[in-house]
Amino acid sequence: MKTLVQNIVELSQRVGRDVKLMEVCGTHTMAAFRSGLRQLLPDAVRLVSGPGCPVCVTDPSYLDAAIELCGRPDVIIATFGDLVRVPGTDTSLERERAAGANVRIVYSPSDALALARECPSKKVVFLGVGFETTAPTIAWTIWRAARDGVQNFSVLCAHKTMPRAMDTLLHDKELRIDGFLCPGHVSVITGAHIYRFICERYRIPCVVSGFEAWDILKSVEMLLRQLAEGRAEVENEYSRSVNEYGNGPAQRLMDEVFEPCDTMWRGIGIIPGSGLAIREKYARFDAAKTLGVEFPEAHINPLCACGSVLRGAASPLDCRLFGRPCSPAHPIGPCMVSGEGVCAAYYKYEGVAA
């Protein structure tokens, strides 16, 4: 570990300027904070967090739509736990559940499908939020529901894919990113090759990183070495799990059920082709279509800086709401709620008064 940190210091001196390295994975964000590794990096190396927390990048109008759905008497909302506390315009799923709405936390989409079988008189709507990591399991669940002819299961789909978002960030002149730590979990599915365009088009180095503190430091070292040597390549630090072309069956399943669509990212805006929509063939499992869900424009606290934080353009400490009144107990923006949110990480591990 010591040599690794020493190498990083030396390489940073060789690079000879301040560098900004971005990770785009909520698990990396949390690992970096939980292990305290940010303090080990030299001042010239800044590790910033990008839009890697799926809950955080979800547009608030999606939450309002889910909240509206949970108020319908014939609907059960099934969701991963990290979404229930995120506030929409007026309320959250957690608060609506406390007031009697039917919101169930599940740990996999197939639990939601099982719930639909158990409750034939209700419509079970699974909240499909996540990146390439979770999308295949949801594709598989939809495929299975179709095979078994389950009538009362559907997905409110807001899936996103990472490469286009990274592309968009590179167009942001404010940001000036010098290197990407690419998300390990996403890459298990997609393979490392999806980041090649970043190196080829923008001459920016990429390293696919694992999730231990050691992995992240190693990846930082690899990025700095590329910068020092003037290279821009996709390197794979997480080769114990990630290969060049990813998980073929998972990709085919995603392709069977989903098609690319334009989607709204909180803090970034609409990114063409960066979302996954349910194909026409499986339209009867698309809650937005079958249940007539509308996505009215949400009204969020204008002072909430989650948008800029998600782009890596602001630190949570720049936000006027940070700490008071926005805290994990009383979150205003999603970055303070999610276990993978940058604001929550700052609040929990760096201290409010820091």
Add this chain to the structure above:
Amino acid sequence: MRRDRILLAHGGGGSLTRELIEKLFLPSLENPLLKTLDDSAVLVMGGKRHAFTTDSYVVKPLIFPGGDIGKLAVCGTVNDLAVMGARPLWLSLSFILEEGLLLADLQEIVESIGATAREARVQIVTGDTKVVEHGKCEGLYINTAGLGDVVAPNWLGSANVKPGDVVVINGPIGEHGVAVMSQREGIAFQTNVVSDCAPLWPLVKAILDTGAEIHTMRDPTRGGVAAAVCDIARASNVGIRLREDALPIGREVRGACDLLGLDPLTIANEGKILVFCRATDTANVLAAMREHPLGKHSCVIGEVSEKPPGVALLRTTIGGERIIDMPTGEDLPRIC
């Protein structure tokens, strides 16, 4: 406030629980005894010190690896007495039963209560039974209150920790929470982890018998070690530093926490005790604890300093340092 409702997280033992106590309960109920917010109230009657406490049990499922709601209802309450340095003597036992509960299931739980009470050497001396309509509670809820004699020479409340103290724990953390979660509908996973649920008075007695200068003891239940050290750091206005590489965490507990995205420091224990003692007494305390079956794996996990006041920190394995934050009250309630 008017439109706010009780959320599950208000029962999680973290910052929302504390807020409820400070903003809603204390303003109407405050008195010097309650205000300490310790695990038990210490009452002086007839020149003798007694500890008095109460706790309700709503764990789901009713039976889990290593215990059941009945065993928990005895252990939880006697442990709240023990950590105040009190020998547990008497318990009350109240049931809220659901219409339709099988008598055989109730009997099994009552037998478990009896066996645990005998092990803990306490008597159940009064009780109550209520039944609610089917669907109004899942099986049964239990409330127990406990009374004990304080034998510790000094007050062991959470505001009594001093700079220079060391922090000792009697074994691996997170076992109760993981054992219960592993049985929970929806996340059921295969694990050999069993709850550490156990009455701690005999271990506490062994610690007190050493004559060591003990400042505070605490059983890190809901909210885990994180909630306990945050509370104590704040109450004593000291800095508490835990060392990540010294924390005893079983391989399976660590694996389950990684899988579920949880921090083992925030997972509930029901048979663990944190002991804050004078540094010079460490060897003495450790030796006594390790002789006891519930303390075989006792070890030092941290130190107390003046700074930063009111804050708990973790020295991480790779040499960084981070704040240990009061858990909000995770969405995994009903572990006790």
